[in-house]
Amino acid sequence: MLGPNGAGKSTTMRLLTAQALADEGTIDVLGYRLPRESKQARMSMGVVPQQDNLDIELTCRQILGVFARLYRVPRSERQAAVARALAIANLEPRADTIVRELSGGMRRRLLVARGLIHEPQLVLLDEPTVGLDPQVRQELWSLIDGLRIEGVTVLMSTHYIEEAERLADTVAVMSAGRIIAQGTPAELVGAHAGSEVLEVYGPPAELAELESLATRRGWRHRRSGPAVALLGAEELDGEAPDGVRRPANLEDAFVALTGQEIE
Amino acid sequence: MSTAPGPRRMHRLEPAALAGVMTRDVVLFRRYWKATTFSSIVQPVIYLLAFGLGFGSILKHFGHVKYIEYVATGVVATAVLFSSAFPGMFNTFIRWQFQRTYDALLAAPVDVEELITAEILWISIRAGVYGLAPLIVGIAFGLPPALGMLLVPFIGFVTGFGFAAFGVVVAAVAKTIDNFNYVTSAVLTPMFLVAGTFFPISTLPPTLRAIAHFNPLYHCVALVRDVSLGTIAPVDLVHTAVLTVFAIAMWRLAIWRLGKRLID
Numbered sequence: 001m002l003g004p005n006g007a008g009k010s011t012t013m014r015l016l017t018a019q020a021l022a023d024e025g026t027i028d029v030l031g032y033r034l035p036r037e038s039k040q041a042r043m044s045m046g047v048v049p050q051q052d053n054l055d056i057e058l059t060c061r062q063i064l065g066v067f068a069r070l071y072r073v074p075r076s077e078r079q080a081a082v083a084r085a086l087a088i089a090n091l092e093p094r095a096d097t098i099v100r101e102l103s104g105g106m107r108r109r110l111l112v113a114r115g116l117i118h119e120p121q122l123v124l125l126d127e128p129t130v131g132l133d134p135q136v137r138q139e140l141w142s143l144i145d146g147l148r149i150e151g152v153t154v155l156m157s158t159h160y161i162e163e164a165e166r167l168a169d170t171v172a173v174m175s176a177g178r179i180i181a182q183g184t185p186a187e188l189v190g191a192h193a194g195s196e197v198l199e200v201y202g203p204p205a206e207l208a209e210l211e212s213l214a215t216r217r218g219w220r221h222r223r224s225g226p227a228v229a230l231l232g233a234e235e236l237d238g239e240a241p242d243g244v245r246r247p248a249n250l251e252d253a254f255v256a257l258t259g260q261e262i263e
Numbered sequence: 264m265s266t267a268p269g270p271r272r273m274h275r276l277e278p279a280a281l282a283g284v285m286t287r288d289v290v291l292f293r294r295y296w297k298a299t300t301f302s303s304i305v306q307p308v309i310y311l312l313a314f315g316l317g318f319g320s321i322l323k324h325f326g327h328v329k330y331i332e333y334v335a336t337g338v339v340a341t342a343v344l345f346s347s348a349f350p351g352m353f354n355t356f357i358r359w360q361f362q363r364t365y366d367a368l369l370a371a372p373v374d375v376e377e378l379i380t381a382e383i384l385w386i387s388i389r390a391g392v393y394g395l396a397p398l399i400v401g402i403a404f405g406l407p408p409a410l411g412m413l414l415v416p417f418i419g420f421v422t423g424f425g426f427a428a429f430g431v432v433v434a435a436v437a438k439t440i441d442n443f444n445y446v447t448s449a450v451l452t453p454m455f456l457v458a459g460t461f462f463p464i465s466t467l468p469p470t471l472r473a474i475a476h477f478n479p480l481y482h483c484v485a486l487v488r489d490v491s492l493g494t495i496a497p498v499d500l501v502h503t504a505v506l507t508v509f510a511i512a513m514w515r516l517a518i519w520r521l522g523k524r525l526i527d
Contacts, residue, residue, distance in 0.1 A: 011527075014527060017369070017370050018526070019366070019369055019370065019525075019526060019527065020526065020527035021526060021527070039273045039372045039373075039374060040273055040372070042370065042371060042372045043273070043372040047370035047371075049363075049366065049367065049370065051363060051366075053362065053363035053364060053366050053367040054367075055287070055291070055362070055364060056362070057291060057294055058287075058290060058291070058294075062290050065286075065290075066283065066286050066287045066290065067371060069279075069282065069283040069286050070280070070283035070284070070368065070371040070372065070373060071371060071372065072279050072283075072372065114367075
């Protein structure tokens, strides 16, 4: 789920765990009807919230142990489940450290490990990399990619286009509570931004002129920082101004779809 | 659609869910037990010593009961009240609003009803045990040990269940944690003073006496005193019934009020 803040991504996540109830319509998760069978659905789901809600006074091992119980992991398998989750999150050396003393990246990995303690079929990741530095984000990406390779279904929300482009098999673009387009990143780019983009740089007055020209000629375009980007540039035979040609990307498609620039 | 491939059916109030939530409480308690135990025991013991020894030097007896025996059995209810209503209010508010623990627990296969029940259950077990502290101190000051005192943790548990749930209700309706001050000064303080703890409610003017009969703590005080001093009478069935009804009513109210705020 790719969308700007306020698009309804977190609300969707809360609806799927029945922590919010829908005013109308029905929701089925893994064949369970919500909210009646929400407990069964949550049993097969792992949830990684956007907001850190770890018990700061407990150690990694204690937190994972508590959640192993909550997810009804049988007593004989609990220790192994905790060890496995610690390994996934690369937290073995910190197993007995209390959360308060962990770095932000470690806490985020522990949140992921907590959601995976019972080997769920479906994992909900709500903006898992928001506010993380680039290196920690990379670590988390490889962790998420690892899940995908194992065959776990991952539903992730993000407002980072790069993240959706790299990790998602299917992207649903959300805006104002609705899915406005859905497909593989390549399909979305092809359908909404063409194959090439022409970026024209220049002084503001020239750019404004180019924008009005583009509007008159019906060229798809957008302001992209210090440049004006013309989408579907491969179709502008010869009439296009000078500029830098580059392959279209998901950001172009996203802006074309939502009319919004995001980071 | 309802032929879901579930591992098994799940019910309301599953022991596994209650145990899971309480495990967290126990793990946390292992970190905090000293501070929690200190505050739950010391305050009632101070009342016991101040009133029992202070007042007791002027006032030797109420009827045929020695004043120290009267206060030691009465303060059990105070200990139970303090160790259930306050955690009910503060723990609930902090875990729900500040630490967002309840959000994390409700994303697991735990229902609102199970979460709140487990939290109240844990507080009331603790309160039942802490209720013994004034008796033990009382025994050191001349309260004769009695077999009936073994019932005190159970009375403390039922009373504590009601007051822990009352605390959850307060947390659910409070806008900020400062609002708790209104409850502490306007509800809890008069409640523990006018419960027959330090003086019999029969000394009160008739209106106030009638009101005191609606105070659950009064029934806890009377019941604890009767089982501890061997003065069990048919009226104790009424006390037990009042405490049980109070506990169940507050429990359901807590689930309803907090449930409304936990689920959007």
